[in-house]
């Protein structure tokens with residue numbers, strides 16, 4: 068890959084967890100791999116009072132925990148950190164932005180580089196609008212710059228709280244930046260295995276012809292975690308898993324597994340297909356919600372044989388919280404390819420296993436020649452795309468067992484990323500930051516796919532608000548989730564892929 072353009076990266080919320088856990092480790096890895104030219108610098112903008120040196124020290128300490136390049140060589144870090152500066156600032160204070168503007172002008176001229184600025188919003192969402200307004204008021208956008216320079220904005224999730232608030236935030240963003248300057252992060256799109264979904268489907272002749280309702284019985288998309296909410300209860304209790312995982316990551320996985328081939332592998336062509344696909348998801352009325360969505364909240368239980376507390380006992384969670392830590396959806400896509408094929412989506416915390424996968428189950432044979440010879444053990448052929456961990460793909464089918472009898476047993480054909488490529492992939496944030504700087508929006512949500520996903524999720528949230536929630540907690544930590552989710556899929560005569 069080529070060296071990046073000279074760039075200035077301004078990180079709002081630079082003293083927070085996301086910056087230290089994801090953004091700086093990704094920037095450091097890109098720098099160490101030689102992608103940054105000499106003319107680049109990073110400005111941390113946050114409330115915590117500190118100077119450049121204290122900021123650099125915190126970054127160093129955190130890189131040694133979170134960066135894939137750890138342990139970090141001190142001399143290398145000194146060279147990297149010469150490009151890092153910190154401004155103690157307030158998000159709603161015009162003066163802070165004027166100082167930022169002057170600082171950028173001075174440094175850009177020292178570095179003899181154009182004002183190519185990437186603004187990274189890594190703050191709590193409550194200050195997004197303040198930051199956007201102030202960037203505009205301080206003339207820190209490219210239409211106010213002389214010459215051929217750019218300004219872009221990167222925005223983290225949660226992008227809004229529901230359809231209306233997402234629409235308003237989007238309106239605010241697009242009143243200051245153009246759509247091609249906006250990068251809405253969904254870190255799942257930066258994962259190699261997620262990018263491989265389209266490659267698997269569209270770079271091979273053998274899968275796409277059977278990727279439709281003629282051959283596929285149903286598809287399950289699971290993002291299961293064994294961790295709890297940890298120190299993020301303040302955020303999570305207001306979001307629930309439906310906003311935290313379903314509106315973004317799960318809808319993106321659904322889109323990638325189900326879209327039509329785009330005319331070109333181009334940001335807009337791919338995103339146009341996603342919009343078409345999401346528009347075809349069958350809407351449901353508030354009264355229907357029970358047949359399409361189930362929710363749960365974890366109780367105490369055992370994770371890796373160790374006792375863990377219930378959600379309501381987590382620090383920062385109200386004792387009467389009705390927030391769901393698990394959700395399952397049963398969706399239909401009303402188009403020619405997918406009519407009649409249910410898509411079951413589930414995501415939750417404190418579950419038995421940590422796995423993210425797409426499981427594609429094929430229809431049964433029209434007639435089984437091997438009916439009495441073990442065929443009942445081959446329930447259905449399937450393709451399992453494992454996003455994480457043990458990244459890979461397995462194809463499951465039946466084979467004759469060795470010997471004199473005609474017996475059929477299920478077997479797996481497995482592709483494993485690590486053993487096939489023997490390379491460790493870049494972290495999702497490295498790929499995303501690289502793409503932001505070169506200006507490729509393929510791996511970012513566009514305003515319209517994001518809003519359609521919100522429309523669907525908001526109808527579930529509204530539906531849930533009208534009916535009595537299940538008696539929470541309704542699943543044990545360390546289990547596969549609540550009975551309500553089993554009922555959702557079992558009612559169709561199908562079962563979750565709990566392997």
Ligand code: BG6
Pocket residue numbers: 292311312423
């Ligand atoms: C984040 C959610 O977007 O994704 C977290 O806010 C979740 O709650 C995380 O744990 C999962 O990401 P990953 O990459 O670990 O699957």
